[in-house]
Amino acid sequence: MSEYxxxxxxxxxxxxxxxxxxxxxxxxVAVFERNPVAGGAVQTRELTxxxxxxxxxxxxxxxxxxxxxxxxxxxELKTRGLEFVPVADCFATAFPDGRWLGxxxxxxxxxxxxATFSQADAQAWRGLVAAFxxxxxxxxxxxxxxxxxxxxxxxxxxxxxxxxxxxxxxxxRLLLSSPRAWLDAHFESPQVKATMAxxxxxxxxxxxxxxxxxxxxxxxxxxxxFGMVLGKGGADTVIRALEKMLAAAGGVVATGAxxxxxxxxGGGATxxxxxxxETHSARRAVIAGVAPRALASKLLPxxxxxxxxxxxxxxxxxxxxxxxxxxxxxxxxxxxxxxxLRRFAYVHLAPSLDQMARTYQQAIAGMLPDEPVxxxxxxxxxxxxxxxxxxxxxxxxxxxxxxxxxxxxxxEIGPSHWDAIKERYADRVLDRIETYAPGLKDKILGRxxxxxxxxxxxxxxxxxxxxxxxxxxxxxxxxxxxxxGFARWNTPVQKLHLVGAATWPGAGVGAGSGFMLAQQLAGA
Numbered sequence: 001m002s003e004y005x006x007x008x009x010x011x012x013x014x015x016x017x018x019x020x021x022x023x024x025x026x027x028x029v030a031v032f033e034r035n036p037v038a039g040g041a042v043q044t045r046e047l048t049x050x051x052x053x054x055x056x057x058x059x060x061x062x063x064x065x066x067x068x069x070x071x072x073x074x075x076e077l078k079t080r081g082l083e084f085v086p087v088a089d090c091f092a093t094a095f096p097d098g099r100w101l102g103x104x105x106x107x108x109x110x111x112x113x114x115a116t117f118s119q120a121d122a123q124a125w126r127g128l129v130a131a132f133x134x135x136x137x138x139x140x141x142x143x144x145x146x147x148x149x150x151x152x153x154x155x156x157x158x159x160x161x162x163x164x165x166x167x168x169x170x171x172x173r174l175l176l177s178s179p180r181a182w183l184d185a186h187f188e189s190p191q192v193k194a195t196m197a198x199x200x201x202x203x204x205x206x207x208x209x210x211x212x213x214x215x216x217x218x219x220x221x222x223x224x225x226f227g228m229v230l231g232k233g234g235a236d237t238v239i240r241a242l243e244k245m246l247a248a249a250g251g252v253v254a255t256g257a258x259x260x261x262x263x264x265x266g267g268g269a270t271x272x273x274x275x276x277x278e279t280h281s282a283r284r285a286v287i288a289g290v291a292p293r294a295l296a297s298k299l300l301p302x303x304x305x306x307x308x309x310x311x312x313x314x315x316x317x318x319x320x321x322x323x324x325x326x327x328x329x330x331x332x333x334x335x336x337x338x339x340x341l342r343r344f345a346y347v348h349l350a351p352s353l354d355q356m357a358r359t360y361q362q363a364i365a366g367m368l369p370d371e372p373v374x375x376x377x378x379x380x381x382x383x384x385x386x387x388x389x390x391x392x393x394x395x396x397x398x399x400x401x402x403x404x405x406x407x408x409x410x411x412e413i414g415p416s417h418w419d420a421i422k423e424r425y426a427d428r429v430l431d432r433i434e435t436y437a438p439g440l441k442d443k444i445l446g447r448x449x450x451x452x453x454x455x456x457x458x459x460x461x462x463x464x465x466x467x468x469x470x471x472x473x474x475x476x477x478x479x480x481x482x483x484x485g486f487a488r489w490n491t492p493v494q495k496l497h498l499v500g501a502a503t504w505p506g507a508g509v510g511a512g513s514g515f516m517l518a519q520q521l522a523g524a
Contacts (some may be wrong), residue, residue, distance in 0.1 A: 001279050001280060002030070003283065004028045004029060005263050006028075007272055007287070009259045009289060010033060010041030010500070012041065012042070012071050012175070013042050013238060013500045013509055013511055014512075014514030014515075016038065016239065016512075016514070017514040018244055018287055018514035018515065019251050020073075020246045020249065020251065020523065022522055024315050028250065028251075030251065031246070031253045032257040033255045034257070035256070037069075038253055038255060040210035040500075042235050042238060043236055044231075044234025048327065048393075048445070049198060049445060050447075052328040052388070052391060052446065053386040054386075058235050059377050059379060060509070061229050062229050063508040068144055069511040069514075070511075073245065078241075079239050080240075080241040080242075080245050081244065083231070083232035083233070083237055084230070085229065085232050085382050086228075087228035087345045089104045090102075091195075091199075091223060091345065091346040092346070093191070093194055094347055095351045098517075099116075101113055101191050101192065102195075102341070103195070103220060105224065105226075105227045107125075107126065107224060109461060110206075117189040117191045118189040120188055121192045122186045124186055125189055128217075132221040132225055133229060136221070139411045143505045147479050147481070149353070156519055168377065171265075176474070177210065177213040178207065178208075179205060179213050179216050180208050183216070193353055194353055196216040196476065197350075198350040198356070198375075200213075202468075203215050203472050203506075204472055205472070206357050206361070206400075207353040208378045210474055211473060211477065217473075228345055228346065233385050235509070248337065248441040257276070257278075260275045262288065262430075262493075263281075267494055268495045270282065272286065284416065285495050285497060288496065288497065289500045290461060291316070291463050291469055292313040292316035293313060293314055294460060295491075295498060296314045297313075298312045300493070304493050306492035309486065309491065309492050313483070316482055316502065318334075319453075319466045320364060320402065321401045321452030321466060322400075322401060324397060325396075325398065325449050327393065327397040327446070329392040329445060330383060330392075330443045332380075332392050334376060334437055334440075335431065336436055342378065342381055343380060343381055344378065344381070345379065348374070349432060353374075358371075359371060359399075360373075360400045363377050363401050366404060367402065367405075367409045372378065372399070372400075372401070372428070374427060376394065376433060378392070378394055378395075378398070380392040380393050396433070398425075401452055401465065402452075403418075403456075403464030404464075425451075430444075452465020453465065453477065461502075467507075472506050472507065473475075478504070482498065484497050487504050488504075497517055499513040
């Protein structure tokens with residue numbers, strides 16, 4: 001048996017960031033990971049053909065690049081191999097009528113594109129961009145602070161002092177509004193609204209769900225103002241740098257080491273027992289980077305001692321599933337709307353608010369959507385190192401799918417297990433892309449399909465293929481994430497903490513929960 005100051009369960013990026021900061025503060029830290037490699041949802045692998053490197057799930061590293069953790073450790077992470085590739089042409093939406101709209105870092109270029117749909121919307125866009133620095137400081141302060149009464153009071157005070165009562169109420173309205181309500185209040189063009197609203201689907205916010213407006217707003221304005229970044233060679237550049245940083249500080253990452261149980265005594269966590277039978281003790285903290293259900297149903301077999309907490313963990317609500325379709329290509333798609341679309345990191349195929357709302361509702365009802373919402377990532381247009389010379393990879397994320405298939409809204413696929421139907425549904429996905437980019441299928445050199453259940457097999461935190469590890473609806477966000485009274489990564493078990501996307505501040509590769517907990521434990 002080995003003894004450590006802290007043990008992290010799971011080697012996702014939040015756990016690694018937490019472990020690295022604690023190790024830098026002099027703690028003896030170990031991270032145990034069930035999979036053969038670290039990273040969780042941040043992995044890059046040759047899934048199709050040799051030399052074609054695909055981001056398994058997460059692709060966009062903008063949150064990490066702008067995170068407090070990166071600001072503190074940027075120089076060291078760079079020496080450990082972290083390398084970003086900046087993106088100027090960030091995201092676009094293609095429409096069925098052959099038109100398109102894209103957001104690039106040149107605001108006048110973006111505004112000119114918007115003006116082809118609405119001159120009034122182009123002016124509204126310029127106004128939002130101009131006001132964004134003032135709004136962003138308050139929103140980023142909220143999203144980058146612990147969910148404590150003190151932090152919320154400080155954020156509210158600074159918001160009121162900075163914007164006055166009317167301005168503070170406008171910010172509150174943004175945080176509470178649905179994407180459709182907020183977009184209707186600011187824009188007139190259906191295409192502009194759809195282009196922005198597509199970001200809500202990344203975080204379980206269909207157009208009519210309260211609390212979802214802030215995500216399309218932040219993503220649109222941040223991409224316009226700062227651009228986007230990808231990882232050079234793949235998103236796993238973050239993971240490799242974190243592992244090296246942790247090792248240099250004396251920490252340990254053990255892969256292929258599944259934690260079967262968190263051991264407890266006298267109401268406090270004492271360590272872990274591995275599936276192999278090995279036990280390891282933790283003097284100061286056990287940090288679980290797991291989905292809440294796993295904590296209640298597996299890792300604490302006798303429960304936490306708090307029946308309400310255990311019930312909340314078991315009932316933690318996950319978002320609809322996703323499918324990933326990875327393609328090795330001989331060339332990028334030839335987008336019917338414009339050759340300019342080949343330059344964009346993301347092309348959304350989500351052409352209207354009503355279509356997004358219908359797709360989401362179909363998935364919630366257990367039906368395969370007839371028109372899936374697609375996020376088509378083109379990383380090799382920005383980073384050619386991910387494929388052999390002349391080749392490309394396509395990263396296709398299919399948003400809002402049921403984990404348990406009850407039927408098909410298109411009436412073509414009957415109720416069945418995903419293992420039996422995933423290739424057929426992937427064909428529907430490719431057929432949909434083909435209508436926007438004719439000839440795509442002729443360019444496919446290799447294909448790998450991951451159903452919602454495949455994603456969960458890869459990473460048990462992605463329950464039912466939920467890539468954001470839990471719905472971000474208001475009832476399960478802010479002070480309620482993952483449950484009321486436990487938003488500061490605490491649990492009823494002393495010295496046991498929960499981190500990851502299921503906890504505040506939620507999904508995305510931003511290392512927020514891991515870093516804030518590490519600062520809390522180490523005294524900053």
